[in-house]
Amino acid sequence: MGKTNRPDKVLAVLDLFSETHPLWTPEELMRELGYTRPTLYRYLKSLRESGLLMSTRGGQFTLGPRVVEMDYLSRRADPLVAAAAPHLARLTAAYPCTALIVRWYGDKMLCVVSQSSAPNPVSSYPRGRPMPMARGAIARSIMAFLPKQQLMPLISRYAIDLREVGTGETPQDIVMALKRIKRAGVATAFGEVTPGAVGIAAPILDANYPIASLCVTIAGQHASGESIDRIGDEVRTAARLIAADALDDSK
Amino acid sequence: MGKTNRPDKVLAVLDLFSETHPLWTPEELMRELGYTRPTLYRYLKSLRESGLLMSTRGGQFTLGPRVVEMDYLSRRADPLVAAAAPHLARLTAAYPCTALIVRWYGDKMLCVVSQSSAPNPVSSYPRGRPMPMARGAIARSIMAFLPKQQLMPLISRYAIDLREVGTGETPQDIVMALKRIKRAGVATAFGEVTPGAVGIAAPILDANYPIASLCVTIAGQHASGESIDRIGDEVRTAARLIAADALDDSK
DNA sequence: CACAAAATCTCTTATATTGAGATTTTACCT
DNA sequence: AGGTAAAATCTCAATATAAGAGATTTTGTG
Numbered sequence: 001m002g003k004t005n006r007p008d009k010v011l012a013v014l015d016l017f018s019e020t021h022p023l024w025t026p027e028e029l030m031r032e033l034g035y036t037r038p039t040l041y042r043y044l045k046s047l048r049e050s051g052l053l054m055s056t057r058g059g060q061f062t063l064g065p066r067v068v069e070m071d072y073l074s075r076r077a078d079p080l081v082a083a084a085a086p087h088l089a090r091l092t093a094a095y096p097c098t099a100l101i102v103r104w105y106g107d108k109m110l111c112v113v114s115q116s117s118a119p120n121p122v123s124s125y126p127r128g129r130p131m132p133m134a135r136g137a138i139a140r141s142i143m144a145f146l147p148k149q150q151l152m153p154l155i156s157r158y159a160i161d162l163r164e165v166g167t168g169e170t171p172q173d174i175v176m177a178l179k180r181i182k183r184a185g186v187a188t189a190f191g192e193v194t195p196g197a198v199g200i201a202a203p204i205l206d207a208n209y210p211i212a213s214l215c216v217t218i219a220g221q222h223a224s225g226e227s228i229d230r231i232g233d234e235v236r237t238a239a240r241l242i243a244a245d246a247l248d249d250s251k
Numbered sequence: 252m253g254k255t256n257r258p259d260k261v262l263a264v265l266d267l268f269s270e271t272h273p274l275w276t277p278e279e280l281m282r283e284l285g286y287t288r289p290t291l292y293r294y295l296k297s298l299r300e301s302g303l304l305m306s307t308r309g310g311q312f313t314l315g316p317r318v319v320e321m322d323y324l325s326r327r328a329d330p331l332v333a334a335a336a337p338h339l340a341r342l343t344a345a346y347p348c349t350a351l352i353v354r355w356y357g358d359k360m361l362c363v364v365s366q367s368s369a370p371n372p373v374s375s376y377p378r379g380r381p382m383p384m385a386r387g388a389i390a391r392s393i394m395a396f397l398p399k400q401q402l403m404p405l406i407s408r409y410a411i412d413l414r415e416v417g418t419g420e421t422p423q424d425i426v427m428a429l430k431r432i433k434r435a436g437v438a439t440a441f442g443e444v445t446p447g448a449v450g451i452a453a454p455i456l457d458a459n460y461p462i463a464s465l466c467v468t469i470a471g472q473h474a475s476g477e478s479i480d481r482i483g484d485e486v487r488t489a490a491r492l493i494a495a496d497a498l499d500d501s502k
Numbered sequence: 503c504a505c506a507a508a509a510t511c512t513c514t515t516a517t518a519t520t521g522a523g524a525t526t527t528t529a530c531c532t
Numbered sequence: 533a534g535g536t537a538a539a540a541t542c543t544c545a546a547t548a549t550a551a552g553a554g555a556t557t558t559t560g561t562g
Binding site for chain 2: 005006007008010011014015017018019022023042043046049050051052054057062063064065066067068069070071072073074075076077103105108110112126127128129130206207
Binding site for chain 4: 507532
């Protein structure tokens with residue numbers, strides 16, 4: 001339990017690079033990770049040679065070219081990205097909105113592709129942006145289709161968020177609310193992730209299991225109750241088509 | 252020489268994932284890398300737990316969510332990307348073109364950000380796309396500003412490409428041609444990377460050393476000799492401004 | 503060109519890694 | 533569901549590999 005093998009210690013270096021701290025000096029890394037000097041430099045050598053890290057002038061380290069390249073490969077290999085593209089184009093042409101696909105990875109949700117037509121998008125959802133696990137239409141559209149075994153731990157883990165956005169007070173309430181969403185096939189949220197933005201999301205199912213979600217985000221003032229219903233229908237249909245397309249033969 | 256430590260063997264797994272082979276089964280990996288079964292599974296466990304790989308239904312492996320997330324971080328932390336954005340917007344507004352920034356990593360060149368305004372872009376240059384090392388305006392705009400010590404090995408390495416695109420027959424010819432480009436501050440290429448596309452590129456210099464290139468790509472029929480000159484001036488100027496902006500204090 | 507800081511090297515001790523085969527778990531098919 | 537084949541994980545002794553202290557080289561800078 002908590003075995004400490006070397007590759008994991010090398011990879012642990014990568015985990016330190018974050019939005020607020022994208023540049024690290026070897027000294028800082030030594031202090032933060034508790035590695036000795038020669039050890040750290042050995043690790044950095046491996047990571048630099050693989051291209052995952054690079055050093056800047058000034059002796060600091062940042063994420064390297066391999067990261068950029070691998071994301072490109074990952075994007076091109078993702079059948080969901082390919083299948084979704086025309087639907088995102090169609091939806092953004094029809095409404096002043098942002099349309100995006102968010103993949104569900106069990107312990108995190110990330111946008112994998114997005115397109116926008118609103119002149120000043122209410123919010124930006126570029127590829128790679130982490131999304132909240134229990135807030136917003138995307139999260140609920142996925143949770144609604146999870147098997148109970150996976151759902152319950154999530155509910156207790158994010159109880160605070162779920163209560164705050166009004167999904168329900170008790171676990172039972174929440175399960176009931178998610179059942180309704182499952183029946184409807186779409187989830188809607190008003191300003192839960194971004195104030196003023198309405199989110200309308202439908203899950204993308206692989207053998208009845210939610211692997212991702214298609215979401216349309218639109219400014220509150222552009223969205224009447226009726227138009228939300230209409231967009232909801234379109235989103236649900238598009239999500240089905242994307243699933244059929246992406247998961248057909250290529251798996 | 253060629254020392255074989257474990258982290259490198261773990262990271263070697265990542266190198267197999269390519270555009271033509273983005274999915275691997277454990278069996279294939281074992282055969283390709285020559286690792287034994289338990290060893291490979293131990294490596295895969297590390298890589299999956301770190302999120303660099305994920306397994307699909309069907310027991311195959313692909314690049315995982317961490318790749319997507321790290322690219323997002325890398326993009327947001329890149330001062331060049333931030334500094335370039337307004338200039339790419341301006342250039343694409345002024346001409347029906349694709350404007351892009353390509354970073355130079357010593358042994359490879361990758362697009363790090365691009366924007367397009369042409370209705371049917373002659374070619375696509377998304378982030379992460381590898382660019383040829385010795386063809387096209389981008390390559391030459393960078394080579395022209397490399398110190399001789401780094402330039403000469405490149406010239407002999409890519410002699411065939413350089414001759415084919417008419418940069419020069421002998422190393423001396425090539426050095427002369429690059430000297431002219433250095434004096435002009437811009438490089439131009441006609442259909443070298445993409446048939447029918449004109450590329451106009453200027454280096455982005457950090458302390459006189461080329462770290463990237465700004466390129467405008469435009470369809471051949473939209474580009475007269477005169478407009479190419481005008482665009483060249485704009486590109487050169489924009490590249491200087493981007494360099495000043497990006498490399499000021501944030502280094 | 504000299505100085506200080508940063509990065510790398512050397513060598514021994516201690517430790518993590520390896521791989522064959524057994525064992526458990528998972529996935530699939532009727 | 534239930535049984536079977538395939539896939540993934542575990543065990544343990546032998547062995548190769550990594551860690552660390554301190555010396556040494558390299559790099560960057562005035």
